[in-house]
Structures are given as C-alpha cells and as structure tokens.
Amino acid sequence: METVDKEAKKRRKEARHKSKRIFLERKSTRSENWLGLDNAALIYPAIATSEWSAVYRFSAYLYKDVVPETLQQALNVVLPRFPSLNVYIRRGLFWFYFEQLTHTPTVKPETANVCKNIAFRPNRALFRVRYHNNKITLECFHALTDGVGSSNFFTCLIAKYLQLTGENVDISECPINILDKPDAEELEDSFERYADFVKCNARKEEGAYQIPGTETERLNAIIGVMSASALNAVAKGLNCTITQLLIAAYAKALLNYSDWRRNRKLPIKISVPINCRAFLPSQTQRNFSSYINLIFRPGENASTIEELIGSIKDQMSVINADYLIANINSNVKAQKNPIVRIMPLAIKNAILKIVFRNFGENLFTTAISNLGRVKVPSSFNGLVDRYEAMLGRGVKNTINCGCVTVNDKLSISFTSKIGETRIQRDFFRFLSSLGVDITITSNLLEV
Amino acid sequence: MEHYCDKCKVKVDGSQVFCPLCGRRCSKLPIGNDERYKIFPRPEYKNDTLPAVINKMSIILLLATVICIAVELIVSGGFWWSAFVLASTVLFYCALLAPIKHRWTVAGSLANAYLFVGGYLLFLELMTNSYGWGVMYVIPLFIFAMSVVNVFIMLLKPERKWSYLLPLLVTFFLALTLFIYNWAAGSSVLWPSMAAFFFACAVLIYILIFRFRSFVRSMKKNFHA
Numbered sequence: 001m002e003t004v005d006k007e008a009k010k011r012r013k014e015a016r017h018k019s020k021r022i023f024l025e026r027k028s029t030r031s032e033n034w035l036g037l038d039n040a041a042l043i044y045p046a047i048a049t050s051e052w053s054a055v056y057r058f059s060a061y062l063y064k065d066v067v068p069e070t071l072q073q074a075l076n077v078v079l080p081r082f083p084s085l086n087v088y089i090r091r092g093l094f095w096f097y098f099e100q101l102t103h104t105p106t107v108k109p110e111t112a113n114v115c116k117n118i119a120f121r122p123n124r125a126l127f128r129v130r131y132h133n134n135k136i137t138l139e140c141f142h143a144l145t146d147g148v149g150s151s152n153f154f155t156c157l158i159a160k161y162l163q164l165t166g167e168n169v170d171i172s173e174c175p176i177n178i179l180d181k182p183d184a185e186e187l188e189d190s191f192e193r194y195a196d197f198v199k200c201n202a203r204k205e206e207g208a209y210q211i212p213g214t215e216t217e218r219l220n221a222i223i224g225v226m227s228a229s230a231l232n233a234v235a236k237g238l239n240c241t242i243t244q245l246l247i248a249a250y251a252k253a254l255l256n257y258s259d260w261r262r263n264r265k266l267p268i269k270i271s272v273p274i275n276c277r278a279f280l281p282s283q284t285q286r287n288f289s290s291y292i293n294l295i296f297r298p299g300e301n302a303s304t305i306e307e308l309i310g311s312i313k314d315q316m317s318v319i320n321a322d323y324l325i326a327n328i329n330s331n332v333k334a335q336k337n338p339i340v341r342i343m344p345l346a347i348k349n350a351i352l353k354i355v356f357r358n359f360g361e362n363l364f365t366t367a368i369s370n371l372g373r374v375k376v377p378s379s380f381n382g383l384v385d386r387y388e389a390m391l392g393r394g395v396k397n398t399i400n401c402g403c404v405t406v407n408d409k410l411s412i413s414f415t416s417k418i419g420e421t422r423i424q425r426d427f428f429r430f431l432s433s434l435g436v437d438i439t440i441t442s443n444l445l446e447v
Numbered sequence: 448m449e450h451y452c453d454k455c456k457v458k459v460d461g462s463q464v465f466c467p468l469c470g471r472r473c474s475k476l477p478i479g480n481d482e483r484y485k486i487f488p489r490p491e492y493k494n495d496t497l498p499a500v501i502n503k504m505s506i507i508l509l510l511a512t513v514i515c516i517a518v519e520l521i522v523s524g525g526f527w528w529s530a531f532v533l534a535s536t537v538l539f540y541c542a543l544l545a546p547i548k549h550r551w552t553v554a555g556s557l558a559n560a561y562l563f564v565g566g567y568l569l570f571l572e573l574m575t576n577s578y579g580w581g582v583m584y585v586i587p588l589f590i591f592a593m594s595v596v597n598v599f600i601m602l603l604k605p606e607r608k609w610s611y612l613l614p615l616l617v618t619f620f621l622a623l624t625l626f627i628y629n630w631a632a633g634s635s636v637l638w639p640s641m642a643a644f645f646f647a648c649a650v651l652i653y654i655l656i657f658r659f660r661s662f663v664r665s666m667k668k669n670f671h672a
Contacts, residue, residue, distance in 0.1 A: 034668045092669040099668070112487045122552055132488050221487075222467050224457070425455060425468040432456040439449060441460035442467030443487035 033100040035087060039191035039331050040287035041143035045089055045096045045120065046352040047360075052395045053117035054142040056402065058154045059135050059388040066131040067165060071107045074161035075129055079104050081178045082153050084187055084286050085127060085144050089120050091345055096143075101125055110137055112443055114219050115392035115415065129157070134385075136161065142287070147371050147389065148275055149285040151404070152176050154387075155376050162383050173377035176285070183283060190282040194325055195332035201323070202330075205293065208269035208365045211257065211398045213418025219393050220416050222424045222442045225386060226431070228373070228410040234434045240309045243370045244316070246403060246412065247272065248308040250368055251296050253426035255303055268296045271364035272316075276328075279321045290327045292319060293364050305430075361396040370403040381407055390415050399423060462486050501548040505540055512536045530574065538567045553600070557614040561593050565621050579634060586625055587639035593618045594646045612665060615651060622647040 037045070044054040079086050087098035105125040110132035118126055118141045126141035127150075136158060140150045152175040160178060163169045171178055176186075228242070235245040247270060254268045276288045294315045296308075334340060340348070371389055386409035389402035399416040414424045421444075432438055449458045450473040452466035459466050459473050466473050516529040542563040546556035568589060572581025597615050626644040629637055655662055 036671055090668075092671060095671060097668055097671065110488055114487075119550075121550070133486075135486070421468055421470075428457055428468055429455050437458070439458040439460060440452075440455075440467055441463060441486050444467050 035084070035098040035187065036189075037096055037098065037143060038189040038284075038286045038288075039328070039335055040146070040289065042095070042335060043352055043356065043360075044141065044143040046349040047356045048117060048141070050117045051393065053115055053392045055115045055118055055139050055392045056142060056147065056150070057115050057137060057139045057388075057390040057392070058151060058404075059137045059390075060154065060158050060406075061385040061388070062134045062136065062158075062162075063383060063385060064165075065134050066136055066161075068107055068109075068131055070164045071129065071131055071136065071161050072104075074157055074164055075107060076104045078153070078157045078160050078178055081156065081176065081180075081182060082285060083182050084149070085125075085140075085153055087126065087144070088122065088124055089126060089143065090122070094341060094343070094345055094348075096345070105129065107131060110135070112218065114221055114390060114443060115139060142392075145285055146275075146287045146289045147273070147369060147402075148277060148289070149287070151371060151374050151387075151389075152285060155374060158380075158384060159377055162379075167379070167383055169379045169383070170377050173379075175375045185283040186285040188282070188284050189286065190276065190280065190284045190288040191328050191332055193282070194276075194280050195328050196325065197329050197333060199322070199326045200330040200333060201326040205363045206295075207266055207362050208293075209266040210362075210365060210396050211254075211418070211423065213398055213416075213420045215398075215417055216419050218443075220419070220421075220442070220444055221390055221413055222416075222421060222440065222444070223388060223411055223413045224428050224431070225409055225411050225439045225441070226436050228405045228408050230436050231410055231431070234436060238306065238309055240313065242410070243272075243372070243403075244309055244312050246370060246401075247294065247312050247368055248305055249427055249430050250366070250401060250423075251294075251308050251312070252303060252305060252430060253423045254365065255296060256426055257423060269293045269364040270296070271367040273367070273369045274319060274324065276324050279319075279324055290324050291367075292316065357395065361394055364397065366397055366399050366401065367391060367394075368401040368403070371405075373405045376406055385409065386411050388413055393417050460486060498548050501544050505544060508536050508539065534567060534570050538563050554613050557596070557600075558617045561614060561617050561621065564589065579636075582625065582629060582632075582640070583634055583636045584639050587622075587643040590618060590622045590625065590643040591639075591646060593621070594643070594650055598650055612654075612662075615647075615654065619647045619651050 048054045083100070084098075086101050088101055089096055090099050102123055105128070107129045108131075110130035116139075118128070118139070120126075126144050128137075128139045130137040130139070138150060138154045138157070144150070145153075156171075156174045156176055156178050159169050159171055159174050163171060231242055231245065235242050238245060240248070251268065251270060254270075271291050271293050274290045274292060276282070276290055277284075280288075282288055292315070294312060296311070343351075369389070369391060374387060376384070384407060387404045387406040388411045389404040390413045391400035391402045392415070394400060394417070398418045399414060401412065401414050403410060403412045405411075412427075414427075416424070428438055428440065449461055450463070451457075452459050452469065452471055452473045454471050455466055455468045457466070457468065464472065512529075512532050515532045516526070519525060519527070519529045542560040545551075546559055551559070565586065568581055568586050572579075572586070575581075593614070597618060622640070622644040626640045629640045634640075
C-alpha cells in the first residue's frame with residue numbers, strides 16, 4: 001500500500017515539474033495572441049455541425065428585468081479577465097487554434113432555438129450572451145471550456161452586471177476575482193500536465209441502446225426546478241448523494257422505457273462527466289473533465305431504486321485520480337502520435353468524424369451532467385432566483401440532461417431532439433413520488 | 448403564478464397552458480401570447496436561403512451542361528463545344544459558388560479562384576491552339592494581376608496581412624511553374640512570364656525579409672503539430 005502511495009506521490013511531483021515546463025513553453029505562445037486547443041477540445045471543431053453543435057447553455061433568472069446596455073458593459077469588463085474565452089477559432093495546417101478576438105461580442109435578445117450551433121467565422125466569438133425579460137443566457141462552444149470554466153465566467157458576468165445596476169455585490173466572492181490579472185495556470189492544458197503514459201484505460205467498449213423518437217426541428221427543453229435541500233434529505237434517506245439519486249431516477253425511467261423493454265439487445269449506458277479538478281489540482285479555466293459510462297442491463301440491475309443506487313455506487317467507486325490519469329493518458333497518447341500530428345487537418349477532421357459517429361455517441365445512451373452547487377456571491381440570494389444548465393444536441397443521443405444548483409434551487413434540464421416526453425415524464429413523476437416539490441417549465445410550443 | 452398537473456403531480460410554470468410532461472391542459476386561462484411572462488421567447492424560423500439558392504443554381508448549371516453535351520453528341524457526334532461549357536461550369540461552381548456557399552474566407556476564396564482561373568486559362572490555351580499566346584501573354588498577365596490584387600488587399604487590411612499568405616504562395620508557385628515551362632519550352636517571348644514571376648517573388652521576399660518575425664509567428668500558428 002505504501003509503495004502505491006509513494007508511486008502516486010512521485011507521479012504528482014513529476015506532474016508539477018512538467019507543468020512548470022509547459023508554462024514556460026506556453027509563455028511564448030501567449031505573447032503571440034494564439035493558443036493551441038486542449039486535448040478534450042480537439043474533437044469538437046472537427047465534428048461540430050448544425051446537427052451536433054457541441055454547444056451548452058447556462059441561464060440565470062434574476063428578480064428584475066435585464067438592461068441590455070448594462071449587460072454589454074459588464075461583458076466588456078469581464079471578458080478580458082477570461083483570455084481562454086476571448087478567442088475565435090482558426091484552421092492551421094495540422095490543428096485548429098484559437099486567436100484572440102479584437103472586439104467584444106454584442107449581447108442580443110434570446111431566441112427560442114436553444115444551443116444552436118456556432119459558426120466558425122474570423123473574429124467571431126465562440127459563445128453568445130443573450131437576454132430575455134429577466135433571464136441572462138450564455139451559450140458556449142465546448143472547445144473553449146467545460147461546465148466549470150463557463151460557470152465561473154457566467155457567475156462573474158452576472159455579478160458584474162448586478163454591480164453595475166447598483167446592487168451591492170461583492171465581486172471578490174466570485175469563483176474568479178475579475179479584478180486580478182489572468183493567471184498563467186488558467187490557460188494551461190491540464191491534460192498534458194497530468195499525462196504520464198504509465199497506464200492507459202482500454203478504449204474498447206460495447207455499444208449502447210439509443211432512444212428512438214420523432215425528430216423535431218428545434219431542441220426541446222423541459223426544466224424541473226426543486227429545492228436542493230429537500231432532494232438532499234431524500235438522498236440522505238437513501239444513503240446516497242444527489243447526483244447518484246438523479247442518475248438512479250434517470251436509469252429507472254430509461255429501464256421502464258417500453259421500446260427498450262421490447263428490444264433488449266444493447267445495454268442502457270449513462271455517461272456522467274467528471275470534473276477532474278476535484279481529483280487532480282488545477283486552476284485551468286479550459287476543458288479539464290473526463291467521463292464514466294454507467295452500464296444498466298435488465299438482469300444485473302433490478303428496477304428498485306435502492307438496487308439501482310447500489311449499482312451506481314459500485315460503478316462509480318472506480319473514480320479516483322489514477323482512473324482519470326489513465327483516461328487522460330489514452331487521449332493524450334492518441335494526440336501525441338507522430339502520424340496523427342503530421343496528418344493534415346482536413347484528413348484528421350474526416351477521420352474524427354467517422355470515429356465519432358461510430359465510436360463516440362454510440363457508446364452511451366444519454367448523458368447527465370450535474371454541476372452541483374455553483375459558488376456564487378452571498379448577495380446573489382435576493383437578486384438571482386436560479387440557474388439553468390442545458391446540454392446541446394447529439395447526433396445519435398436523443399436526450400441529454402444538465403443539472404445545476406444555486407441558492408438552494410436545483411434545476412434539472414432535459415434537452416431532447418425528439419417530440420416524445422415519456423422519459424422526462426417518468427423521471428419527474430418518480431422524483432415527485434419521493435415527496436419533492438417540482439415546478440416544470442418548457443420551451444415546447446403551445447398549440 | 449403556477450398551475451398544478453394532477454396527473455404528473457408537479458407544478459407547471461404559469462407561462463405554460465399545458466403540462467409539458469403529459470400534455471394535459473392545466474390552466475383554465477385562454478392561451479395567452481403575452482411575451483412578458485414567457486420564460487422562452489417565441490421561436491423564430493430564420494431559414495438560411497443562400498445555400499438553397501446556390502444549390503438550385505448548381506442544378507440549373509448542371510442540367511444546362513448535360514443538355515449541351517447531349518445535343519452536341521446527338522447532332523455532331525463530338526465533344527468540342529461541350530468541353531468549353533463543362534469547363535466553364537466547373538470554373539463557375541468551384542471558383543465562385545462553392546466558396547460563397549461554404550462561406551470561405553476572402554483569402555481562401557482568392558487562392559482557390561487563382562488556381563481554378565489559372566487552370567481554365569491553360570485549358571483554353573490547350574484547346575484553342577493559340578500559338579502560345581495563352582502561356583506567353585494571357586496567363587502571365589493574369590498572374591501579374593493576382594500579385595497586384597494580393598498587394599492591394601494586404602495594404603487595405605494590414606492587420607490581417609498574414610491571412611493572405613496562402614494566395615501569395617499560390618501566386619508565387621503558379622508564376623514559378625509558368626516561368627519554368629516557358630523557359631524549358633524555349634518560348635520566343637519570355638519577358639511577360641519573367642516579369643510576373645519576379646513581381647510575385649518581390650512581394651514574397653519583401654514579406655519574408657522585412658516581416659520575418661511576423662512570418663515566423665504566422666508559420667508557428669499555422670503549422671504547429
């Protein structure tokens with residue numbers, strides 16, 4: 001056991017040294033106003049289409065209507081603090097790269113089409129800031145940053161906006177202090193820092209069941225808002241965390257789905273993103289997340305919630321620093337392959353598209369991403385009602401789920417490209433049966 | 448204001464008339480269109496008509512070309528005039544319609560247009576047997592014009608000069624190829640291709656020598672592996 005600890009310590013020490021070296025290398029890059037994509041970001045621009053936008057969305061509901069001019073002022077102040085977001089994407093000969101924007105994007109009124117794709121144009125930002133009545137929305141291309149990075153930016157933006165409207169908000173309580181200068185470590189590719197190539201996780205995985213349905217032109221969103229403390233009490237009663245309870249409820253709804261019950265050839269697999277910063281210390285504001293695919297088969301997982309929670313706990317128990325490093329290793333190893341490196345971008349894109357279509361989304365049925373309790377200034381309590389997090393459209397995965405908690409309000413947003421709402425209905429009905437008060441809203445058209 | 452869905456046992460936001468989960472009507476209020484209380488704005492279906500228009504134009508072009516080929520084959524049993532129509536169609540689509548449809552950058556569109564127009568001029572030269580007028584005068588003049596356009600654009604947009612490196616390189620390589628071809632073929636008039644080549648060289652050398660650091664930076668960005 002001690003030997004394993006020593007090895008792990010040695011590996012961390014090596015990672016720290018490597019990180020310093022990467023900082024020095026990156027220093028010259030930063031002065032040139034361009035940035036290479038991090039390891040997780042490489043795939044997104046290659047495969048992003050109007051069908052698969054790789055865009056996710058955060059919304060904040062305030063108690064007062066939004067003043068667009070003030071929101072624009074806030075964006076002008078906050079954006080330079082986040083150099084990793086203040087960029088647009090360009091094509092190099094071998095890889096895409098980011099170049100610094102020369103202007104701040106304009107805030108615009110929201111449209112009902114959520115998570116619409118963002119086109120790659122010269123000097124055009126890869127995120128949108130929108131407003132509608134009392135709601136401020138950020139839609140972000142995943143190549144820029146993950147949920148944690150963008151929620152930090154979003155919170156800073158809201159805090160600055162509220163401060164400019166005359167509210168008493170302490171900016172220093174934000175996850176990132178916008179008065180500070182951007183730290184070099186916030187721009188690092190932490191995947192590269194932690195990759196030691198000692199052990200790689202196997203890539204070969206069984207395919208997953210895909211939910212069929214009638215495709216709609218727009219992405220349909222159904223959002224359920226509930227008290228986080230009430231759900232936490234229920235979770236404690238079941239001896240699990242909120243995330244585990246939500247995954248179990250989702251799995252239960254999927255296992256009861258009639259089409260799957262008829263056609264049980266492939267298992268149901270739920271992809272759960274993991275914030276690597278929780279296990280591997282990093283200040284990066286770029287992508288630094290991994291995932292685990294939880295498998296549910298009819299025989300193995302009985303349909304009672306307790307048994308499902310037990311199965312989820314078992315499957316999630318493998319998540320630790322070593323598991324994540326092994327995951328990172330297999331991805332970074334592919335990126336560092338000399339053949340891949342010298343392959344022209346157009347060929348790489350074509351290969352990545354084929355690989356993603358056949359081995360990417362095929363490996364999981366749906367994704368559920370719980371950002372947990374987002375750190376916001378204490379003064380948000382009387383100014384911001386709640387946050388919302390939505391995942392974008394998938395090519396094969398028809399439904400995805402995003403959850404976020406602010407001010408004790410947990411918001412669970414299902415985004416789906418099919419008209420059928422059976423799974424969402426079963427999910428919320430189940431949570432309601434546990435005694436949780438839920439308020440539902442949606443962007444579905446009323447006819 | 449919130450409604451309640453008895454079936455799903457959930458509250459439904461006041462902006463909704465029907466329960467989004469089961470579709471049951473849970474409000475007795477008439478279906479309102481008051482945007483003030485809507486959580487999501489009304490959907491806008493802004494269809495991008497440009498790709499559709501270009502697709503239609505491409506189909507018309509293709510049909511016209513096919514008809515020309517068919518008529519000539521039937522009437523004279525040959526392929527002489529139809530070849531010009533086919534080449535013009537390819538040029539029109541690849542050099543103009545495709546870059547507009549896919550919204551290429553100006554630099555990319557220019558480089559692409561140079562290649563296709565150069566190829567088209569060469570095709571005309573080969574097909575019409577113009578006693579070398581094409582390769583001796585017309586194509587060098589075209590390359591000269593390309594260099595002038597490159598310089599003009601770089602002067603107009605100095606902040607994005609490096610975006611135009613690709614058309615500059617295309618111009619240089621076309622000029623070089625033409626100069627070598629004329630020289631090797633022993634053309635009687637060598638000065639137009641030589642002038643076009645030296646002008647393209649001069650622009651590239653200016654960029655490489657006087658803007659060397661910026662050039663290296665641009666190379667690093669574009670060629671980082």
